[in-house]
Amino acid sequence: MSTLPFPASVYSARLSRAASLAADAGLDAIVVGPGPDLQYLVGVEGDTIERLTALVIGPGATPTVVVPRMELAKVRSTAVGELGLAVADWVDGEDPYALVTSAVGDAARVGVSDALPALHVIPIGDRLGVRLELATPVLREGRMIKDAEEIAELRRAGEAIDAVHRRVHEWLRAGRTEREVAADIAEAIVTEGHRTVEFVIVGSGPNGADPHHEVSDRVIEEGDVVVVDIGGAVPSGYNSDSTRTYVVGTPAPAAAERIAVLVRAQQAAVEAVRPGATAAEVDAAARSVLTDAGLGEAFLHRTGHGIGVSVHEEPYIAPGNDLVLREGMAFSIEPGIYFAGEWGARIEDIVVVTADGGERLNVAPHGLTAVGLR
Structure with a gap:
């Protein structure tokens, strides 16, 4: 069979x-x-x-x-x-x-x-x-060009990982370690519809300033900004990948203002997605918002990567990539800002190029999300 x-x-x-x-x-x-x-x-x-x-x-x-x-x-x-x-x-x-x-x-x-x-x-x-x-x-x-069946599976994966993000408040709180929170998230990734857990990043406080930090035994503290970047494969083998940024309790005003700019940058890049645009133009849409706000140097990586049976595949949404976008391409839009020794933030959705624009496959709240204290 x-x-x-x-x-x-x-x-x-x-x-x-x-x-x-x-x-x-x-x-x-x-x-x-x-x-x-x-x-x-x-x-x-x-x-x-x-x-x-x-x-x-x-x-x-x-x-x-x-x-x-x-x-x-x-x-x-x-x-x-x-x-x-x-x-x-x-x-x-x-x-x-x-x-x-x-x-x-x-x-x-x-x-x-x-x-x-x-x-x-x-x-x-x-x-x-x-x-x-x-x-x-x-x-x-x-x-690179996903057919209707593949897009349906990516949509399923996006809905499943959104369901996990909506539950992060259950586990993320002061007094717990990143590793403890990550273990709960990994269990939920499977519970909410994935067959495998591909990665779980919980970067709290200064650890969030490392874009590829995974988890550690650091104890999460009140006021921490926390990057949660998670993904897995649904039964078909197609992957999810979504990042949201949380704060334990009340954020510092300066951090809240900078993360609000990041949300606008991510939105600008999503709005730039359309057939005929280049990957570099989409990257520039996010980068220019951050640069205009004096945060350009805090953006340390490309804006996105393709996704499908691999978490990372072409096309890459990066400076200098003049690849022309076509209907059916699917990739992440994930600008981030990072301040060494302090905190970091990243907002990520998977977006599919449609006939006249782009469709987000992740719709969990994008702004800085406050979670409870111990």
């Missing part, structure tokens, strides 16, 4: 598009290893191991999966089995790279997915006798 999140026809269309994109790029074949690309194309999840699993796609050729026989049942339970793709299985002692060579044929230009490690890339290149290229430009083009 299939447990795939989408009908087989969805995966068939993805494979056909990948083959077409490969042809457009002048590639005779692409070799895709375990990771987000393989999950996207045929629903096979998992990471690369020392035994080679690879999907070979070529324009006009039947896709072939090279897989250890011990993993065969797992692979056949995915779209590989439903679509009747060619399977070349192998056992320890046999040469899996020869199977890749056979599937590739006489290809002169071959691309490999960026998740395939050197452990496998080098033997494949040696067997083929060609200089391998990155297939990233082909594979990212498919994944």
